Amino acid sequence: MTNRERAMRILHYQPVDRMPAVHFGYWGELLTEWAAQGKIPKELAENNWDGSEKDRELDKLIGWDFNWQNTVGADNGLKPGFETKTLEVLPDGSRRVQSWTGVIERVKPGVTSIPSEDDYILKDREAFETLYRPKMQYSPERVNLEYFRHFNETRDWDRPVGLHLGSVLGSIRDMTSVIGMSYLLYDEDEDLFADIVDTYAEMQYQCVKAILETGAKFDFAHYWEDICFKNGPLLSPEMFDELCAKHYKKRNDLCRQYGVDVISLDCDGVTEKLLPTWFANGVNTMFPIEVGVWGDQFGPARKKFGKGMLGVGGMDKTALRKDKAAVDAEIERMKRLSAMGGFIPCPDHRLMPGTKFELVQYYAEEIKRIKP
Secondary structure, three states, X not given: OOHHHHHHHHOOOOOOOOOOOEEOOEOHHHHHHHHHOOOOXXXXXXXXXXXXXXXXXXXXXXXXXXXXXXXXXOOOOOOOOOXXXXXXXXXXXXXXXXXXXXXXXXXXXXXXXXOEEEEEOOOOHHHHXXXXXXXXXXXXXXXXXXXXXXXXXXXXXXXXXEEEEEOOOHHHXXXXXXXXXXXXXXXXXXXXXXXXXXXXXXXXXXXXXXXXXOOXXXXXXXXXXXXXXXXXXXXXXXXXHHHHHHHHHXXXXXXXXXOOOOEEEEOXXXXXXXXXXXXXXXXXXXXXXXXXXXXXXXXXXXXXXXXXXXXXXXXXXXXXXXXXXXXXXXXXXXXXXXXXXXXXXXXXXXXXXXXXXXXXXXXXXXXXXXXX
16 A cells, blocks of 8 residues: 555545554754764755655655655745845844845844744735735746646655645735734725735635646645644634635635545644634645644544544654653554544654654654554
């Protein structure tokens, strides 16, 4: 049985021989750390990204079956993006940098986590009409039609491959900053914000449509959002539903017309209050289901939505920084979630520095022993 068959059969409540060992990549710093420890060859720590040849070589070394974040799609961001440039160097050595989205970020030396947001360009109707709307238009150049016309001949049929659907709101949050989004939503111009969402969503829909019309076959479809944090969503669920529900439905209905019925969505943080909108409009797979300080999110979601709610993720990756007892406890929890069906264990985000190589190997091997 191939890993593709295992994964897709589990997500359709069909029997399989064993659970696949699935992951969601690594922080670059962890790979550098492992290379320095002599755990992996140095070359595997450099230019290693999801689904790359180096990622697959590392799978073999550790014992993973595949990386779930194995997706392809269109160039569906701002086109062209803004020039990335340093605007100011501050006395402490940090830099104010304009990103490709138009957000001004404060980049601190030696810090590799997400930069803080200092300012933003997309503040009003004029900025949207003159600087952003032209960059959000569909054009044939966004989709490599030749690649997708031959996709079925060249893709790896041993592992599931997803069609990346883009984002309805997460990428817009990247363009406005969290503060800017809040002002546009509540204090400035709700109609403008709805126009931004609608314009960006329509372009991405046209990209998805162009890809599917080539005949390329996908096992699942996938969104990236990241619009929640540890206390819940970054906007009210009611406003989120009003702005975004129709766009999820339109894109997801199109996917199902082409036989893609597993539709996953990556949103960090506590997602509970947004799940009703996603689920009612065709998203049916939670990923990566962060555990954080709040605990299990998949069990309550399954209880609420029933067997139609699928999951990939949910394993507390911090156990892999601790000891075998902590990993064993997570494996037992994964067994209980797997017994519900329609669930594939996976660390709940990229493995971070301090993760122990041998514990990852042990976890991957033990997950394969689970009989769904």
